[in-house]
Amino acid sequence: MTRKILLFNILLMVGYTSKAQEYTITSPNQKLKLIINTNKHLSYKVEFNNQTVIQPSEISLQLANGRVLGDSPKLVKKDQHKVNSEIKPLFGYNSSYTNSYNELLLHFKGEYTLAIRAYNEGVAYQFITSFKQPIIINKEQFELNVNGDYPFTALGRKDKWHGYETNYTTQNISAIDSLYACLPSVINSGNNVKIVVSEANLYHYPGMYLLKNKEKQHSLIGEFPNYPLDVQPGGYSMFNLNVVKSADYIAKTEGANKFPWRIITITDDEKSLLNNPIVYLLAEEPKADYSWVKPGKVAWDWWNANTLQGVDFQSGVNTETYKYFIDFAARNGIEYVNLDEGWSDQFDLLKLSDKINMIEIVDYAKQKNVKLILWMVWHTLDKQLSEALDQFQKWDIAGIKVDFMDRDDQPVMEFYERIASEAAKRKLLVNFHGACKPTGLERKYPNVINYEAVYGLEQNKWETLKPGHDTHLPFLRNFAGPMDYTPGATRNASISNFRPVFERPMSMGTRCHELAKFVCFYAPLQMLADSPTDYEKEPDMLDFLSKVPVVWDETVPLNGKLGEYLVIARRKGDTWYLAAMTDEKERDLTLPTSFLKDKQYSATYFEDGINADRIGTDYKKKTAILKANELQNLFVKMKPGGGFVAIFKTEN
Template sequence: MPQPSQKKNNSESLSVHCLWIALLLSLSMTVNAQKKVGLSSPDGKLHFSLKVTKDAPQYSISFNGSTLIDTSNLGFQFQKEGYFSARLKMGKPTYNTVDETYELLVGKNKTVRNHYREVRIPLHAHNGSKQTLILAVRAFNDGIAFRYEFPEQEKWSSYELLDELTSFEIKGNPTVRTLFWNNYVNSHEGFYHTLPYNSIQEDTLMDMPILLEFPKTFMAITEANLRNYAGMYLIKKNGHFTCQLSPLPGQSKVKVRADLPHQTPWRVMMISDRIGALLESNILTNLNESSKIKDVSWIKPGKTSFHWWNGDIVPDTTFAPGVNFETNKYYIDFCADNNIDYHAVIGYGGFAWYTSDAPGYGAVGSQTDVTRPVPSLDMERVCNYAKEKGVGIHVWVHWKAIYPHLERAFSKFEEWGIKGMMVDFMDRDDQEMVLIQEEILQKAAEHKLYIQFHGSFKPTGLHRTYPNEFTREGAKNYEYNKWEAEPITADHDLDIVFTRLLAGTTDYHLGGFRAVPQSEFKTQYTRPLVVVTRGHMLAMYVVMESYLASVCDYPDAYLGQPGFDFLGKVPTTWDETKILDAKVDAYVTTARRKGDRWFVGSLNNGTARTINIHFGFLEKGTYRAEIYTDGKQANVNPNQLNREMKQITLEDTLEIQLAPSGGMVMQLTKMN
């Protein structure tokens, strides 16, 4: 028999053994509860990490080893099902790598490489409901994107979403450039603010994209493939960024109603140590589906007149100006003579071209009917004349004037020969409006019509899926010079470049050729003034991305003016885009190629500077360069413009003087 001391030792040994088993089980459970999944970009510089804790799935993002987004929660709050965040179980992740190319009909690049690594992570509710969603994550060399996917499942057929709980725990105190709002119903047109992250006030809506500048890195937050879902803002809560969705109309609780299967838009973090890489990025179109339009032969981007901006100016004539054939003929002839593809039929004196009992452009009435032009306008005659002159007709409409009667309206537009339209005053980005916009694009494509959205939220790459979407506004621009005492400045243009333009097409009322020093600016509803140089205005056509660029001034403002010839040459879609040099808030130089021609544009802020343009992006050979630069007296006469011709090779460097609020533009043509 064992002695008492031996029994004690055996008992202690058994206890220690049991403690070790318990500890190992505890550690195993902890590891399982905080199981980590990682994903890196193809070049290995960007890293996404996910762990599932008892409170929520949590992710982080790093670039070149430095954390940009620290431990941040994911999840949802549903009306019926409650919270989907705590006590989730992670299923087996599946990995994939994609490296492909595709063609964009309208875009800043014709051929786009789509190269990413992907992980799909099932997340299961642990409350007996067996609800499942999949977190899909893609890592590109220029950004990280993730979305939630709700697969079809037996015990969950639909949901009402109260809140998306996606958060962004920003590391450190980067400089933030953002657009603040008081509510969700807005035109997305405002002045941007630049401030430290820690200075952002709590509970203030921020529009997207938002640019964050870390010591060695730039990161923009936005969304891609926004379809059948609410638009996303950010708001600072308890010291960190949180997703805030635009609520459905008429209430404030429910943000999204959906049947399964369903998916959210992609939450996108564009990331690089070079701001130009964010402007060059195609990550948003990469995250959208290929074109749903099979026959695209009718889709022809270009430039358009827009006489509303200049105040409907016509010269002294023998006809009465107004909504009539003669007024539109005057602008059609101007477009035909100057390589402007489209003329916009808008109205006159604040009233639309179509029959309406509303008091002006900004409203519709019970008798509004876009299929009945005002008695003075023969729309078919206008379209036929424009066709004879090689010009397409594009019309302005209030969105409520065409919706919900899209088939009736668009059938009549196609019958007349109209090629497209500006759809205005949308001013919302809730799920209902998002669906309305896609319905407009779908129905317009059936009738061979292109769309230009105004008073609209930012683009999300949908022009890959619907290439009849040519442009979107959603930016405060030169129309405000018609009525506001504070004009649009060169500094604001640069703010737009480094924020709103990151999301894609940005429609501006361009082409103002009456520039004055800012000290001489005054509001003018007709013949409005601008406070940037002629060189700056020309460069906007290269730097800004819009597949329907406007030429908004009246014909006599252009004819015989220096630089107007350039507007007839510059394309609106591109085969290749490169950012040659850029400094946030200061200047940008953009090079875009169409065929064998390159167009280079530089925008400057309000401080004079010298820049150097290096031509290493060119192929070997000699190019003829037609260069427009600010005149020496541009600070007192901002319309002054120099034009010179040079021969350039890829080994050359060109020094350019940019005036305050100035710019430069050039066309490079390869010589045989």
């Protein structure tokens, strides 16, 4: 990952007024401007296409010693940089990312700096301190002041932190009532202009939430969970550590520190949110060799309750069941098998269930060239960290699925990095569940291969997860990074026929909607949620799932409207996958094929069957040979909760 930084001496549009001094930085395409005012208090505003979209909004860090970094700022010097490079990640939804931005560093009296950057993909700022002694942050001030009472779309809960596993809601800013909105969130400011707020490079610091600013109209403010002083086990099966006492500050850090990037993306091209890597671009680079990290698909046991049919043993958490899962994975080129809850005592990872023979399972997986991933409770792992990870390494386990953090205060964010680092030393993948959204840790530690932080397919075991929820996720949740939604239901119910069934769960939406998730959702470690014997009854579906990539060389957003529908094309090698999905409304779309080159392709289509609105599993599979002069737009009719997938393979 090379990074060219060209110093240049021309001021980046630095302007002056009689009452205040302003510093402006502009995106390479000239569409975005981030303007910092250094008068009495640091503030920023953002222009898009020469219109002020975010009005002056104050920012600061308030220290425990009474100092406020941002009050009466006195500029000492400034540095400017222009960067235009290419980042080639180990894996991603593109084989390379353009890393082009203008940067201005404003150094202030009092040993702190404000770094500001402008990318085509968004603008960002970051506080940097250079104190010699540790510091305590009492509060961070973040305002977002807009021009009107606009609709605001976010995940979150009322009066509670950590609402990542909820449905999206949309309401005007004035109507927000005690909602702790998780990031990324989006404001629809009219004329199809969307304002997306997120953060990156979150280390030794709590996550940010957005709340309604009760002191200003049309305004949101940042809020942060306080530093916990005492925790007690609680929640589901005592898997959580609930905060029972908190400090009156949010973080305590080293005096020399780079704080999280505050990111604002503004666009009038809604579909561009489907291919915006700004969180990844702002994250730290890896400092070691991670070539051993292998993305792939996972045969998963928990969602389907370890249920197998037509076998001559009692299926469940036992050696025979896991060997069947391993055989299934080996037959179908599936790289991993996940052993979820039940393989060990939840509070002692070295105490195995008496129903399994781990050595036999491990040896069998090695013979079949299948790798194993083990689920565990987060605070159990933290207590046994070295001895447990050492044991997993001896067993040749490939990765760990760490669950039930359900917090993002400073100590838990430090836990994320501690696990990433210790797992990397032993060449273990990490899949975080019960987690907050990604903020770039997966760039610094590519073994952090996935995060949950989503209302995923598991919810259908006990409630209703509607297709419209799915049509939010590629725009917002995947904006932050990879997402372990765990798709792959074989029992696909129409909207009128859906019901929660815990041990034989189904999805709401059509079979083609379910297939489209594997293209529309970015997940370098992608679960196949249903039972091997259910997939084996569905050869078309199994053939698709066994071959669909999980990482990509190129992504091309084609169309979409947040929460309603989307169309996206992704390429791996010479093969293109085109996918579309819709919410609860029936939708007719014309899908462009302009991303295809002038070649001959063999095409395979999966489309909703004529009765898919009544029978969710109804679909049609079609094949065709397309010559260069026959490439044209595709007309697709999607049923309510429907979808579409096309595969184009280059023909010699």
